[in-house]
Amino acid sequence: MQSSYYTQVHEGMEVLDTNGDKIGMCGESVGNYFNVDAGFLGTTEYWVPFSAITNVTGGAIFLNTTKDRIHTMGWNQRPEMTGTPTTEDSQRTVQLREEELQARKTAVQTGSVHLGKDVVEEQRTMDVPVTREEVYVERHPVDRRPSDRPISESDSETIRVPVTEEHVEVEKQPVVYEEVGVGKRVTQETREVSDTVRREELRMDHEGDVEVHKDNP
Secondary structure (H helix, E strand, C coil): CCCCCHHHCCCCCEEECCCCCEEEEEEEEECCEEEEEECHHHCEEEEEEHHHEEEEECCEEEECCCHHHHHHCCCCCCCCCCCCCCHHHHCCCCCCCECCCCCCCCCCCCCCCCCCCCCCCCCCCCCCCCCECCCCCCCCCCCCCCCCCCCCCCCCCCCCCCCCECCCCCCCCCCCCCCCCCCCCCCCCCCCCCCCCCECCCCCCCCCCCCCCCCCC
16 A cells, blocks of 8 residues: 655655654665664664654654664565565655745835915906996077077086996905815726746656656646
């Protein structure tokens, strides 16, 4: 039965016992086993079956035994691979990764609007109807008749006719001609962002007469 930890075990990872004590460092993997270099300067070597792994987390491999009992597990001999390993036992996977763009939005102040009032002057003209009096003189002949007064230089007759007209005085009265309201509303638009991302692609090298079959996804 294939272990679920095959793809999580890599060389250089720490190997710990059930108490979290370090046993050694992970080495190569062969079939259903992986190598553990233990002891002073890695002088002791164990071949641990994948079935002995209880967890792989934080870059460390946890086993189902304690450090003081590992020598009794029979893991001190390199396993002999007999026959042709099945696809299930020998299959290893390489994870190909790629970066994805993620957008993060932050509200920033791009400006402000200030409303105030300035006094400006302009010249305006308006038409006002006014009345004025004019004097007219009418002359017309009459039937000749005797006058009861003699003509004398001292005797002069003057008629005074007052003449009036309307004068216009200008007064200024403030009036409200407009009201201005200000507020904010949210509008939505789409902006395009771009950046360079990296992606891992498979590179396969081989030596000698090796026949490779690719199964494309």
